[in-house]
Structure formats: C-alpha cells, structure tokens
Amino acid sequence: MLQTNRKGKWFEAIVPNEWEGFNLEDVFRKIWEAPKKLTYTFRIENKVLLNSNTPNWNMPLVHGDKIMISLFEETSGEAPPTFYDVPILYEDDHLIVFNKPAFMSTHPNNIEVDKDTLLNAAIYHLQAKGESRNIRHVHRLDRDTTGAILFAKHPLAGAILDRMLELRKIKRTYIAIVNGLLPSKKGIIHEPIGRDRHHATKRRVSLTGQDAITHYQVLKEDKKQKLTYVKCWLETGRTHQIRVHFSHIGHPLAGDLLYGGGAFFNRQALHAAKLEFVHPLTGEKIICHAPFIDNPQIFKGIDVYQL
CATH class of the missing domain: 3.10.290.10 (RNA-binding S4 domain)
Structure with missing residues (x-):
C-alpha cells in the first residue's frame, strides 16, 4: 500500500x-x-x-x-445541494461510496429541474463538511435499484477509477429476485444489449448491441411464490443489463414491470450488495457491503456480509 x-x-x-x-x-x-x-x-x-x-x-x-x-482545491459542484440522509459505506479524501435508496436517480437529467438526485445529496454532504468539490459518479444505478454506488471527489481519482471500470477491475455484486425457478444453480448470460427502437428507455438483446456478460448463482428458492434469489456479478456494465438478461432467458426480475416481471414489489428486486476495488491512489483494498434498506423489506433471509 x-x-x-x-x-x-x-x-x-x-x-x-x-x-x-x-x-x-x-x-x-x-x-x-x-x-x-x-x-x-x-x-x-x-x-x-x-x-x-x-x-x-x-x-x-x-x-x-x-x-x-x-488535488483538493475548492470547486463548485455542478448541481445545487439538497439534503437527504443517504447512508455512507466508505469515505476518504478521494472518493465516497453511498448506499443509494430506491426511487432516487443517480444524477440530474436537467440540473435546473431535478434537485432530488444522489448527486444533489452528495454535494450537500460535502458542503456540510466544509468541502466544495465537483464530485461525480463513477458508475450508475437505475432509479429504482438500491445499493452501493461509487463517487470520485476529484478528477484524478475519477479518471483512474474510470479506467479501472473499463478494465473490469471494479467488481460489483448484485442480489436479484427473479420470476420462476431457474433450471441451473449457476450460469453465464452472454448476450449483446442494444436500444429498443420501439421504446425510448428500454433495452433489449440485439445482435448489433454492445457485448454484455452476466454471471449468476442461485442463493435460495421460494417455491411457494415461484421466485429465485440470485447473486449476480458483471463483466460489463450496460444499461439495464441484469434486467434485460434475465428477461431474455424467461426469468424477469420480480417487480420489474418494464421487462415483464409482474407487480410483486413496488420496484424491481435488484440491489447492489457489494463493491470491491483497489483504492486508486493508496493501493488499499476496499470492500463495501451495502445492507438492505427497503421498508418493508424485499430481500429476506439474505446476509450481504456473507457474499
């Protein structure tokens, strides 16, 4: 180190x-x-x-x-600060990992209009500590997805982390609940993902899409409701990747109405449970576990610290 x-x-x-x-x-x-x-x-x-x-x-x-x-010169954030009590999993001078709640976007689509995103909350958090930084996310989570998400506090950390993400040196482990009972206890879904030309925000498996690889392992089955709890980890980070891949194999995420998952929950059952990487500037091994924060709880009987 x-x-x-x-x-x-x-x-x-x-x-x-x-x-x-x-x-x-x-x-x-x-x-x-x-x-x-x-x-x-x-x-x-x-x-x-x-x-x-x-x-x-x-x-x-x-x-x-x-x-x-x-590295630590004062700069103004690109979005207005807004107070939200978002749990912090790790923080130092260079980066911060939040445990994002459901129904919160990662960043604004329109800075003047969208003021309730995680970026707004991150800027507020830093300003409350006396830090004025142009913080930015390294990766994203869908609005309805919960869990660990990484932000860089300055451009050098951000650039190094971007490269690490590109080289698949940042490991993200997700927990999902999918419809039906999977025929295999573990597997790999390797299908390219592209835009759905009939729906502005939807993605689909497409021969002309970007390469996408999802690994999965069954954690437990709810045979009564015909649901399967799976651990997933990605080699790529395409938009809606886990949602698209499981829908494609006939097992959409429970609660994911966009991809045919049915109204089991008030959102798609997807949580970014674990984030692992080597610190971009110190070389320290960072492992963040994100506890479930849904109320009422969606993921029952799963210990994220055992992943």
Whole structure:
C-alpha cells in the first residue's frame, strides 16, 4: 500500500521501491493510467511538486522522494445541494461510496429541474463538511435499484477509477429476485444489449448491441411464490443489463414491470450488495457491503456480509 498524506490542498505520496526508476510522466500515464490531457493539465499548471520543488518530469524517481499533487482545491459542484440522509459505506479524501435508496436517480437529467438526485445529496454532504468539490459518479444505478454506488471527489481519482471500470477491475455484486425457478444453480448470460427502437428507455438483446456478460448463482428458492434469489456479478456494465438478461432467458426480475416481471414489489428486486476495488491512489483494498434498506423489506433471509 502506498504511503500517503494530506497537507492542505496537497496530496503527498512517498515513492515506493517499485516506482524507483520511473519518472513522473510514468507515474501518471503508466502506473495510474491517467488520461494524457489530464496529465498535461497537472504539468502545465504546476500542480505537481517533487520534494517541494518544481520537478523535471523526465527525471527518474528515487525511493523516498515526495510527490506533491494539488488535488483538493475548492470547486463548485455542478448541481445545487439538497439534503437527504443517504447512508455512507466508505469515505476518504478521494472518493465516497453511498448506499443509494430506491426511487432516487443517480444524477440530474436537467440540473435546473431535478434537485432530488444522489448527486444533489452528495454535494450537500460535502458542503456540510466544509468541502466544495465537483464530485461525480463513477458508475450508475437505475432509479429504482438500491445499493452501493461509487463517487470520485476529484478528477484524478475519477479518471483512474474510470479506467479501472473499463478494465473490469471494479467488481460489483448484485442480489436479484427473479420470476420462476431457474433450471441451473449457476450460469453465464452472454448476450449483446442494444436500444429498443420501439421504446425510448428500454433495452433489449440485439445482435448489433454492445457485448454484455452476466454471471449468476442461485442463493435460495421460494417455491411457494415461484421466485429465485440470485447473486449476480458483471463483466460489463450496460444499461439495464441484469434486467434485460434475465428477461431474455424467461426469468424477469420480480417487480420489474418494464421487462415483464409482474407487480410483486413496488420496484424491481435488484440491489447492489457489494463493491470491491483497489483504492486508486493508496493501493488499499476496499470492500463495501451495502445492507438492505427497503421498508418493508424485499430481500429476506439474505446476509450481504456473507457474499
């Protein structure tokens, strides 16, 4: 794990043995895989120091060198703050993981109109702590889906996490309740997903769609109601992926009226129960479990801490 400190607006990282011989450009572009444009911005705006001095970005680093990066400057949020008491699963100077409730959008479609989203609540939370940041989500959850969702507090963390998501280095585990009893206790649904040309917000399995892979494992069966509780994890993150895939194999999510799931619950039975990743700047292993927060409870007899 990288040794780091915060000093005011500056993030300090101590060069470890494995970075020796790399230069600053290598750290940003090869180790962190930050975008070229963002790296250039840090360089041209003199937002990086080496041992408290303006650095030569091409000079090899030495174990124990102190890299200072201006990460914590005050910036205004892109949406107005709105108070909502949203549970927090993890937070530090770089990122925050919320346990999103049902019936809350991840972000506004129209900043002037939509003021009750998770982004509005996140901005309020930070301002209440005296932090003014342009926070943004790294991935999304549907409005009616609950559970763990990751936000980045500054552009460098956001860029690294975006790349990690692209490389499938952020593991998201979901719990779903599907209609019917599945013929197999575990499996993989590998079907491309595209837009449904007959419905503006709906998706469907389509030969011309984007590649999509969903793994699943049966946790328990409710034979009386003919429902199956499944654990799902994704190799891709397409819009409505779990909902589309299970509908496609004839087992739509319970409560998912859009995809034929029937009115078992007041929303589709889908919860982002676990989030796992390596911290983008410290290297620490982060595991967040998201307890169920529905009232009345939808997912009964499932312990998210055992996933």
